[in-house]
Amino acid sequence: MWKKIGKFLILLPAFIFAGELNFDASVNRTEVGLNEAVILTVSVIGENIGRVPSPQLPDLPDFDIGGTSSSQSTNIQLINGKLTQQQTIQFIYTLYPKKIGSLTVGSCKLEFKGATYETQPIEITVVEGKAKPPPQQPPSAPDMTPSEPSVPIKEDLKSVVSVNRKDVYVGEYLIVECAVYNRLRIGNLGVAEMPTFSGFWIEPIFDAKAWDFRRKSIQGKSYDVCLLKKAALFPMSAGRQTIGSMKIDASLIQPPRDFFDFFGRSKRVRIESDPLHINVKPLPMEGKPAEFTGGVGTFSIDASVDRTTSEAAEPINLIVKISGTGNIRLIEKPTIPTIPGVKILAPETKDDVRTVDNRVKGSKEFHYPLIPQTDGEHLIPQIEMAYFNPQEKKYHLIRTKELKFTATRTSATEVAQTSGIKVLGTDIHYIKPNIAQLKSQNISAGWWIIIFYIGSVIVIATSVLYNRHQARLLTDQAYARKLRANSLLRKRLREAEGYLKKNNEKEFYASLPKIILGYVGDQYNLDIGALTKGQLIEELHAKKIKKEIVDRIMEFLNQCDIVRFSPGMEGQELKELYKKTKDILKEL
Amino acid sequence: MNIIITLFATVQLTLTPAELYNEGNRHYEAGNYYDAIDAYEEAIKQVTNAQLFYNIGNSYFKVSKIGKAILNYRRARSLRPRDVDINHNLMFARNYRVDKIQIAQSPIANILSRIFHYLSLYEAQFLCTILFLLNAISVSLYVIKRRNLFGYIAIIGVLFCVIFFVNWQIWIHELTSHHAVIIAPEVKALSGPGEDYKEILVIHDGSEVFIREERGDYTLIQLPGGMGGWITREALEEIY
Numbered sequence: 024m025w026k027k028i029g030k031f032l033i034l035l036p037a038f039i040f041a042g043e044l045n046f047d048a049s050v051n052r053t054e055v056g057l058n059e060a061v062i063l064t065v066s067v068i069g070e071n072i073g074r075v076p077s078p079q080l081p082d083l084p085d086f087d088i089g090g091t092s093s094s095q096s097t098n099i100q101l102i103n104g105k106l107t108q109q110q111t112i113q114f115i116y117t118l119y120p121k122k123i124g125s126l127t128v129g130s131c132k133l134e135f136k137g138a139t140y141e142t143q144p145i146e147i148t149v150v151e152g153k154a155k156p157p158p159q160q161p162p163s164a165p166d167m168t169p170s171e172p173s174v175p176i177k178e179d180l181k182s183v184v185s186v187n188r189k190d191v192y193v194g195e196y197l198i199v200e201c202a203v204y205n206r207l208r209i210g211n212l213g214v215a216e217m218p219t220f221s222g223f224w225i226e227p228i229f230d231a232k233a234w235d236f237r238r239k240s241i242q243g244k245s246y247d248v249c250l251l252k253k254a255a256l257f258p259m260s261a262g263r264q265t266i267g268s269m270k271i272d273a274s275l276i277q278p279p280r281d282f283f284d285f286f287g288r289s290k291r292v293r294i295e296s297d298p299l300h301i302n303v304k305p306l307p308m309e310g311k312p313a314e315f316t317g318g319v320g321t322f323s324i325d326a327s328v329d330r331t332t333s334e335a336a337e338p339i340n341l342i343v344k345i346s347g348t349g350n351i352r353l354i355e356k357p358t359i360p361t362i363p364g365v366k367i368l369a370p371e372t373k374d375d376v377r378t379v380d381n382r383v384k385g386s387k388e389f390h391y392p393l394i395p396q397t398d399g400e401h402l403i404p405q406i407e408m409a410y411f412n413p414q415e416k417k418y419h420l421i422r423t424k425e426l427k428f429t430a431t432r433t434s435a436t437e438v439a440q441t442s443g444i445k446v447l448g449t450d451i452h453y454i455k456p457n458i459a460q461l462k463s464q465n466i467s468a469g470w471w472i473i474i475f476y477i478g479s480v481i482v483i484a485t486s487v488l489y490n491r492h493q494a495r496l497l498t499d500q501a502y503a504r505k506l507r508a509n510s511l512l513r514k515r516l517r518e519a520e521g522y523l524k525k526n527n528e529k530e531f532y533a534s535l536p537k538i539i540l541g542y543v544g545d546q547y548n549l550d551i552g553a554l555t556k557g558q559l560i561e562e563l564h565a566k567k568i569k570k571e572i573v574d575r576i577m578e579f580l581n582q583c584d585i586v587r588f589s590p591g592m593e594g595q596e597l598k599e600l601y602k603k604t605k606d607i608l609k610e611l
Numbered sequence: 612m613n614i615i616i617t618l619f620a621t622v623q624l625t626l627t628p629a630e631l632y633n634e635g636n637r638h639y640e641a642g643n644y645y646d647a648i649d650a651y652e653e654a655i656k657q658v659t660n661a662q663l664f665y666n667i668g669n670s671y672f673k674v675s676k677i678g679k680a681i682l683n684y685r686r687a688r689s690l691r692p693r694d695v696d697i698n699h700n701l702m703f704a705r706n707y708r709v710d711k712i713q714i715a716q717s718p719i720a721n722i723l724s725r726i727f728h729y730l731s732l733y734e735a736q737f738l739c740t741i742l743f744l745l746n747a748i749s750v751s752l753y754v755i756k757r758r759n760l761f762g763y764i765a766i767i768g769v770l771f772c773v774i775f776f777v778n779w780q781i782w783i784h785e786l787t788s789h790h791a792v793i794i795a796p797e798v799k800a801l802s803g804p805g806e807d808y809k810e811i812l813v814i815h816d817g818s819e820v821f822i823r824e825e826r827g828d829y830t831l832i833q834l835p836g837g838m839g840g841w842i843t844r845e846a847l848e849e850i851y
Contacts, residue, residue, distance in 0.1 A: 451703050452696040454666040461629040463658040464690050468736040475740045479747030486751030
């Protein structure tokens with residue numbers, strides 16, 4: 024909504040002021056001499072015309088258009104409290120009539136903001152010689168007065184286009200110079216037209232950026248000379264070639280006629296140089312070698328490689344450099360003989376041309392990338408080139424020396440080099456293929472892994488405990504005896520049982536106290552054999568064994584002693600005794 | 612008609628995951644990506660499988676649902692972190708996003724991230740556990756036998772065990788830190804959990820975010836660069 028209104032608001036002034044635009048054409052005079060200029064002023068007046076395009080001039084077959092200029096002025100006024108801004112843009116054309124008679128300047132057209140404007144056609148009468156002075160002079164046009172004392176300008180103000188030679192071969196360059204010679208008082212100078220060099224390749228040497236006159240003496244007369252352009256021209260085709268004339272507009276300042284004519288008057292003139300004709304000879308056909316690549320002048324050729332080894336089919340640059348004087352830029356690439364096992368790509372060209380003392384010198388380099396396709400040493404044969412020497416009027420053949428380079432591991436990238444894999448685009452990778460079974464995958468392991476950790480802790484704990492046990496066995500005898508007590512007890516019990524079965528009473532009785540005392544000794548780390556009964560009782564009490572158990576042990580021992588020394592015991596009694604032993608051991 | 616539909620539905624339900632997967636592949640090859648998505652999604656209800664996630668990601672990519680594609684590629688990657696196709700397509704889909712957030716990441720952080728994402732969580736856990744047990748055994752042997760060899764083995768083993776454990780913890784951190792992907796084409800992030808709050812950001816399909824808080828229908832998300840805002844819950848989906 025707002026956008027639409029905004030657009031409308033912007034367009035509104037254009038519609039209003041489009042109608043108020045004033046487009047008009049006028050000439051400074053309607054009667055003019057054949058060599059005199061007519062100033063055509065096309066003016067556009069209006070508001071907001073800052074971006075008005077240049078008007079379209081009608082076809083003017085009867086006029087030469089000299090210079091073009093434009094001027095712009097702005098006039099701000101306050102009328103009835105309203106500010107108006109009036110802009111005036113003037114396009115000024117200088118016209119030179121070509122023939123005598125009544126000529127018409129057609130209507131100029133202007134297209135601006137959708138509307139087309141046209142001016143009235145203007146009639147101009149052209150007379151021989153000088154016309155009457157114009158009734159009024161536009162402010163922008165220089166003073167125009169009839170030249171009363173005619174000045175011999177032909178000699179004193181000259182536009183000169185000169186060449187150093189007029190008879191050349193195709194490709195042989197000539198130097199052209201465009202200059203203005205002057206020995207008059209001149210106000211304004213302007214280049215109306217530079218000479219045309221059609222049919223030539225132009226190598227610019229100098230282009231003037233400002234009027235820079237230097238005094239020079241020519242045939243006893245001193246001139247102010249300004250060199251406008253200097254260039255080397257290379258004829259491209261045989262035949263008669265023409266260099267067009269250079270046209271210069273000048274306004275001459277006339278000497279004052281009387282005291283009141285203080286500043287003098289000026290007069291506009293146009294001077295033209297004579298067109299030049301160059302005779303371009305074709306290059307002789309006879310003796311023209313096949314190696315000729317268009318070079319005309321004197322040249323030398325040299326070849327080099329930037330590296331002498333190539334790994335993995337890396338390209339080597341073969342640089343063929345042609346240097347000398349002549350049409351260097353126009354020399355085409357010399358043909359490189361085929362090298363077996365090496366691919367030669369199209370060359371890259373670099374040239375460097377400069378002009379010293381009217382001689383076009385320089386060099387041109389052809390960089391051929393060589394891609395080795397087989398391993399080993401490769402030989403670059405001599406490269407030959409022919410050129411034409413215009414002074415000697417004959418062809419010369421020059422050649423480079425042979426070069427060598429070594430290639431290794433060419434096959435590594437050969438496929439890519441020759442078939443030329445190209446990336447055309449990228450896309451996502453394709454889906455995974457069908458499968459017979461789709462199993463669920465776990466993102467993380469289950470709780471079962473804890474078992475491993477517990478297991479690990481157990482393993483370490485066991486080893487530590489085992490280690491401690493081993494150490495104690497070595498250092499703590501009591502501990503060792505206690506540990507061995509049970510196994511020794513079992514061994515002694517088995518022995519006693521053995522005696523019981525064999526009815527070996529004596530041995531049996533002897534073994535029973537050993538069992539008891541041995542076990543007690545092992546268990547409490549006592550040296551039983553060295554103790555008397557009284558000491559034993561004390562020791563056992565000291566080990567905090569219950570009194571009744573000690574009493575039982577002592578009683579049992581006494582009983583055994585009695586039985587031992589009173590033979591004739593029945594088997595029944597033996598068994599009972601054995602059972603009693605076991606009971607005591609249980610108590611312990 | 613209804614009966615046929617229900618019958619068909621029950622038949623569908625009885626299909627095994629592999630059959631659903633293969634059916635999805637058939638639809639994908641024929642270019643019916645939406646049908647492929649339906650089949651794959653049905654299979655996902657029954658199994659968790661990297662291959663399945665990858666294929667469904669592809670299908671979503673083909674129908675220009677970049678967010679859904681990235682979501683599924685990331686799920687696939689958490690199961691099979693070294694799969695070339697998964698990584699390639701994830702990168703490819705990321706480049707297709709509207710929001711291109713460039714976070715300057717230091718090269719060291721990048722390398723570390725790549726190292727610690729080389730193994731999946733399962734692999735890291737498994738290796739860490741087995742190595743721990745082997746270490747315990749070699750430590751025990753050292754304690755008993757007092758041979759230096761076992762000591763060296765144990766020291767090296769512990770180093771690796773620590774690496775795998777860090778790997779494991781990084782994965783746990785990633786899985787528990789609420790990564791999510793924007794799946795709506797465009798969503799406006801607000802300054803608070805309600806419609807009336809000011810709009811502060813516009814986020815597009817496929818942006819990977821963290822969920823920082825949830826309140827009602829709104830979630831506070833944070834982009835990798837640090838910006839964030841409240842968005843409706845339907846606009847995003849959590850990866851893990």
